[in-house]
Amino acid sequence: MPGFMNRAGLAAAAVALTAAAPPGQTTATRSAATPSAARSGTAPAAAAPAAAPWWQHAVIYEIYPRSFQDSNGDGVGDLRGITSRLDYLQSLGLDAIWITPFFPSPNADFGYDVSNYTGVDPQYGTMADWDDLVAEAKKRGIRVMVDLVVNHSSAEHPWFKESRSSRTNPKADWYVWRDGTPDKPPTNWQSIFGGPTWTWDKTRRQWYYHIFLAQQPDLNWQNPGLRQAMFDVVRFWLDHGAAGFRLDATPYLYEDQSWPQDPDPTKGPVWLKPYNAQLPGTNQVLREMRKIVDTYPGDPVLLGESSTLSIDQLRAVYGKNKDEIHLPMNFLVGNIDKLDAAVLKRRFDEAATKLDGLTPVEFFSNHDQPRQWSEFGDGRHNDLIAKTSAALALLNPGTALMYYGEEIGMGDMDKAELAAAPLGPNRPQADARDKNRTPMQWSAAPRAGFTTGTPWLPVDSRYATRNVAAQDRDPGSLLNWYRTLVKLRRTDPAFRTGRYVPLDSGAPAIFAFGRANPDGSGALVLVNTGSTPATATPTGWQGAAPVFGARLCGSGQPGAGMTVAAHDTCIIRYRRGGA
Numbered sequence: 001m002p003g004f005m006n007r008a009g010l011a012a013a014a015v016a017l018t019a020a021a022p023p024g025q026t027t028a029t030r031s032a033a034t035p036s037a038a039r040s041g042t043a044p045a046a047a048a049p050a051a052a053p054w055w056q057h058a059v060i061y062e063i064y065p066r067s068f069q070d071s072n073g074d075g076v077g078d079l080r081g082i083t084s085r086l087d088y089l090q091s092l093g094l095d096a097i098w099i100t101p102f103f104p105s106p107n108a109d110f111g112y113d114v115s116n117y118t119g120v121d122p123q124y125g126t127m128a129d130w131d132d133l134v135a136e137a138k139k140r141g142i143r144v145m146v147d148l149v150v151n152h153s154s155a156e157h158p159w160f161k162e163s164r165s166s167r168t169n170p171k172a173d174w175y176v177w178r179d180g181t182p183d184k185p186p187t188n189w190q191s192i193f194g195g196p197t198w199t200w201d202k203t204r205r206q207w208y209y210h211i212f213l214a215q216q217p218d219l220n221w222q223n224p225g226l227r228q229a230m231f232d233v234v235r236f237w238l239d240h241g242a243a244g245f246r247l248d249a250t251p252y253l254y255e256d257q258s259w260p261q262d263p264d265p266t267k268g269p270v271w272l273k274p275y276n277a278q279l280p281g282t283n284q285v286l287r288e289m290r291k292i293v294d295t296y297p298g299d300p301v302l303l304g305e306s307s308t309l310s311i312d313q314l315r316a317v318y319g320k321n322k323d324e325i326h327l328p329m330n331f332l333v334g335n336i337d338k339l340d341a342a343v344l345k346r347r348f349d350e351a352a353t354k355l356d357g358l359t360p361v362e363f364f365s366n367h368d369q370p371r372q373w374s375e376f377g378d379g380r381h382n383d384l385i386a387k388t389s390a391a392l393a394l395l396n397p398g399t400a401l402m403y404y405g406e407e408i409g410m411g412d413m414d415k416a417e418l419a420a421a422p423l424g425p426n427r428p429q430a431d432a433r434d435k436n437r438t439p440m441q442w443s444a445a446p447r448a449g450f451t452t453g454t455p456w457l458p459v460d461s462r463y464a465t466r467n468v469a470a471q472d473r474d475p476g477s478l479l480n481w482y483r484t485l486v487k488l489r490r491t492d493p494a495f496r497t498g499r500y501v502p503l504d505s506g507a508p509a510i511f512a513f514g515r516a517n518p519d520g521s522g523a524l525v526l527v528n529t530g531s532t533p534a535t536a537t538p539t540g541w542q543g544a545a546p547v548f549g550a551r552l553c554g555s556g557q558p559g560a561g562m563t564v565a566a567h568d569t570c571i572i573r574y575r576r577g578g579a
């Protein structure tokens, strides 16, 4: 590699790297050093064109409110709890938080069965608490997004109660009803949570459709009344300061109206079938919703739970005219279950180069999926491997999602521990996903500082050593690595707006990519997915090979050249090479 570790380049790059990434500051220092105005989308950051909306380079942090912070000792997290932790969230450098459903709900699917779209469940607080949260968050440059469950309501929603009361009531057509006899559903389709997608209603003597639980009847978006009612919900939350929506289960808004039989309903996954997902009517709904959202100031955003099976499908979710979902989550990366260099290269290269310049949305964990610390960890190097997944999500182009606690390496609760977790009034039934929904681990205090009462779900026993307070003090912690990466992507032009450079690493275990500035300088990211050190010989640069400089690695080891320690991630500065 000609010019590698050139002295002048190294010095310049080292200054840039350290200036951008001082690890180990305390929360207070860091907050003071990063004025909220600088991180607010209303005040353009120095490195970004003023016209770029905030969500194009954002970090959005998902909060499962039940498990984040309890403010009143009832063992259930709440909105006031979130407000009390805003200083911490600000210390992460976030642009926005997305709170999973906190609306009134019978909790058949813990909030994803909404019985009132325009209220706050008393367990989580009040509308005044919401208003207070939005106002306090705004002071810290943090936007607050609402989780809108667009495909279905709760069977306890007044709309459904009315709809099922007769075949002729005003809301009779607000849900998906089909004729049939009690012994024979209209189709043989299977629901995503198991069992048929149809439930017989004795009063109407008809079947209603539900792609998820029977307690989650699908809304009929073809009905103009329902459509307007849901758009009013959108306006309601925007009027109350929401910065946008995470849209739940967006592929499923329409069903194939010819109601075909599935030739083999038990074969393969039951989601994203051609008859239950991604039908054209869905695009029309999202276009209409986007129009409403776009009339509001502050660039509110639609973040879609837009499961897709290919990059072409994903590109379509943005809309033919880029006028549908601003930010469809990239499940092609999100569903990766193993850090394999070849898979990473394929997925990240296509996200950066095959989305027509639209904003990719990268993540690895959420409330439905295993936590990345557990999923990718080998049992011995989990923290180092977690630094890799953090770098992948945060240093690639686009917007990154984080799931509460991933920044301290919260893991899935151990099987035996989860099995021993009691049921009770606050946890009426067990859910396999409880393992990745355990209470946030704030400190070594009893119950990890999450609650003074009995937590609805026990705190993971690892909290005594794995918590925010401990990692805040440790410059080499995963938490401070996250802060470093978020700061890099916020302040460093290469990571903020730099072009993605697909590279061949020259080493089977290493995934390599570059982020290049227009002047030819930039940063090289090397991810060693293997359990032994490996040396890259990256090729694929446009023009002359660059001159490499300062390194920053997750392990904290300086290392040398293009060699990356086992499971480590290194960021290496470069500048334009000689002709």
Ligand SMILES: [Ca+2]
Residues within 6 Å of the ligand: 070, 071, 072, 073, 074, 075, 076, 077, 078, 123
């Ligand atoms: Ca509470």
Ligand SMILES: [Ca+2]
Residues within 6 Å of the ligand: 151, 211, 218, 219, 252, 253, 254, 255
């Ligand atoms: Ca549907």
